[in-house]
């Protein structure tokens with residue numbers, strides 16, 4: 001019997017030592033120490049032993065049991081520890097691996113410059129007004145002193161929804177909305193999309209952007225107009241920037257002017273960029289026509305005002321030295337990614 005016990009101890013020890021997973025370890029425990037296990041089977045034969053032998057064998061059997069039990073629990077702890085370590089290793093992140101950079105969006109150059117111009121005017125106490133792009137003929141033309149069949153309509157041919165409703169050709173339509181709804185003093189700018197049925201080329205697009213400005217108050221003069229625009233251009237192009245007003249005609253302003261800005265390239269000397277002029281035409285402006293004021297219910301013997309409309313594309317193209325307007329609308333990322 002002693003031999004059998006030693007035999008069990010030996011094989012069990014060897015099996016436990018070389019065991020590599022918890023399930024198999026549990027099977028070993030059942031096989032050797034369980035109710036129907038090998039050790040129990042031997043103990044059942046104790047009855048056959050003599051009275052002297054019994055306690056000796058009992059003690060030996062208990063020693064073997066105790067030894068195997070502690071071997072199993074040590075092995076079990078070791079296997080659990082190893083399993084945990086393996087799990088941690090499998091789930092660990094290598095934080096030193098190079099990451100995937102998300103593609104960062106950025107503002108369109110038209111939006112960058114529009115925001116900048118808005119900021120400049122907000123600083124001068126203007127607010128921003130919005131108006132519809134699908135507009136009544138009345139607001140786009142008639143209220144601006146352009147009655148049906150007026151020849152100046154020819155230069156602003158547009159897309160008609162009905163005979164009476166069209167895509168606005170100028171942000172000047174917002175002037176009328178603002179003056180209908182607001183009493184002077186008025187100081188607003190209105191940026192937005194405008195439409196004309198022009199063919200696409202390097203300097204034309206059937207869709208482009210304007211920023212309208214309107215100031216109405218007592219005692220507003222052409223000097224206020226010039227000062228405001230000069231400040232705008234100095235903020236945009238530098239403190240030494242000068243502007244020049246040339247007489248012009250718009251039906252809704254009187255007097256009217258075209259405003260040129262000193263050439264950014266030659267500073268007024270005359271060069272290829274400005275075609276020898278020293279100045280570059282940038283926007284239209286003038287004193288709001290009394291007929292327009294009166295049409296909106298504003299007394300033109302008390303109030304006067306100035307208005308201007310500038311083309312955003314032109315300003316952006318000058319700013320970034322872009323030679324073809326189509327680049328602004330093609331949405332080629334290689335082009336757009338250059339601007340911040």
Ligand code: PHE
Nearest residue numbers: 170172284285286307308309
């Ligand atoms: N709306 C005019 C245009 O598109 C520009 C302008 C605006 C002129 C305001 C005078 C006053 O040509």
